[in-house]
Amino acid sequence: MQKLTAQIKDAAKKLLEEKKVDLVIGFAEGSLPLRGTPFFARTSEEADKLTWSRGCENNLANYLRKREDKVAVVAKGCDVRSIVALIKENQINRDNLYIIGVPCNGMIDRKKVNAMLGGREVLAMEENGDTVVLKGKDFSETVNITDLLHSSCQDCRYGNPVVYDELMGELLPEKGEDDFADVKEFAAKSAAERRAYLAKEFSKCIRCYACRNACPMCYCEECFVDCSQPEWIGKSAANTEDNILFQVVRVFHSAGRCADCGACERACPMGINLRLLTRKMVNDVKELFNAETGVNMDDKAALATFTANDPEPFLVKE
Amino acid sequence: MIVSKKDIPNFLDKLISEYQVFAPVKEETYTLFKQICSGADAALDAGNTKLPAKEIFFPQSEKLFSYNVSEEGARLEAPVDDQKKVIFGVRPCDAKSLTLLDNVFNNDKYQDPYYLTRRNNTIMIGIGCNSPASTCFCTSVNGGPFDTKGLDLLLVDTGDAYVVEVVSDKGREIAEKAGFAAAADANKDAAAKVKQDAVVTCQVNIDGLKAKLDVNFYDSIWEKIHEKCLGCGACTYLCPTCHCFDIVDEATDCNGCRVRNWDSCAFPLFTLHGSGHNPRTSNKERYRNRIMHKFKYFVDNFNEIACVGCGRCIKNCPVNMDIRVVLEDIRGSEARLDS
């Protein structure tokens, strides 16, 4: 990680000094243990604050839409997939973007850390190869990193950036196919069980829209939940059905666009299992149309193509 | 006075027969204030709740009135919740936040019947914080882990028992009725020791902050500060002092109700005018408002800072926007104080 940090700093400084870009968007050290925070470096001195760690969890593609300036971005696998999708949607001008790609084998989920510590506060986290040391007031525990990763990272098959202008470190070994076991397991439950689970999860929603705002693909000028004339959906968070409706529509709007980066779920302060829904869509798009979001520059976006052989199970019983 | 921890469920059960009792309840990985039906449900050892206690007085969605129009005419019902309540286990920062909200919902110009009726009918029993979190900075904003503002009783956790401090007459009445025993000198000493040992390590220097904010509305620092903020409502909705709301009608045909929902200055709709004009056109103006409202406008209006240092926004912001860092950046900025 230290090596990657040094490499990122050098690359960023060079780009800024040579005036190849106006701005480098990456991560600086945040204010909480092992927490990277999005950072905007415009000078070589500022670039010195850039860092890389298991806490660089945000999807920086979110900051790249419709920019006028020349920007370099420090992007891990999932950020790059979102970037590719946004380029295809004309939200990012590839010519103005320089991708500093960082191979990634997962980010640490602070919610999992907290759950593991059962209420004890972590004051420092130190990475140490495959393990991380969690330190608090009267304790120090060594835990396997794999047990602490975000679920999206555990499922991720594209930790290596699929597109980049410059690569930091070395590419990581490829992983096998995603089996969507979680999606299948949930789908196998009865409708009543599924409904009960969703109701329980979404009763926690406070409609803060952190999920929507953290998602690089949620960029409608006016989100349907905000529209008041007509009022498509009730504004009250007390109504669980409306909370579910909000999320279901969000997921439908991201069909073939969601890179399964998990940014929505990471952002949710209430710890709602949002990927259950987003992954169902990712799985459907893959199975029905053999499409995956942003895995290369050539494939057309799933929603932008049509073939006579497209399955239409929702229209005609096959 | 003193009450043994094992007698708390019993004490709460007795209260439940007379009051709606709210206490922190365990919800998987965090706690939330909920109305409890059994004293055993209260989870009192888990730090502060995910959402603040303000929700009990100022619900996220509140039906102000419902209406119905028929051939006989219009009918309107405006129920005001006047049930007697006890909030048990509230932390000092949240209790203080209510004294701040009182300024907004109860002043010369306006008295909000929904909020005020609940406030007047509620007894607040707080628990002091023996081990403040690293994100707590209550002592920097006129509070503290054993502060009694907004409380009727304060309990100090001394291990097996709580030493009870009476703060108000209402508190005395409830403590006497419960028959709490008198605290021995040893218990009082133990409580004093606990208080002394509970150190809030995080200090935020706010000296000179207000003077800066008085003049830096147009400062370029705002361009930088907001940059990573996503403009979501997480910090607002989790903040015990944020109190902005939006009023909407929810109606079908001849039946409807008027609902007051929490709103957030981070949202693009927040000050959108009917004309389509929005004075806060971008996230920069919105984030500036968050800071200005808490540390300048509220101070101008009510002579208090609208932040109690609970640290919820710090722990929950999806991009680690840390209000302590933001305030320090502003304080250290070059804003001219003479302009």
Ligand code: SF4
């Ligand atoms: S989803 Fe993949 S690329 Fe994204 S943070 Fe996790 S492992 Fe890295």
Ligand code: SF4
């Ligand atoms: S982030 Fe979570 S709580 Fe907020 S609106 Fe989304 S699902 Fe609801």
Ligand code: SF4
């Ligand atoms: S500061 Fe953080 S929590 Fe608040 S609006 Fe911005 S991104 Fe959301």
Ligand code: SF4
């Ligand atoms: S601004 Fe943050 S720290 Fe201050 S009271 Fe609100 S949530 Fe707590």
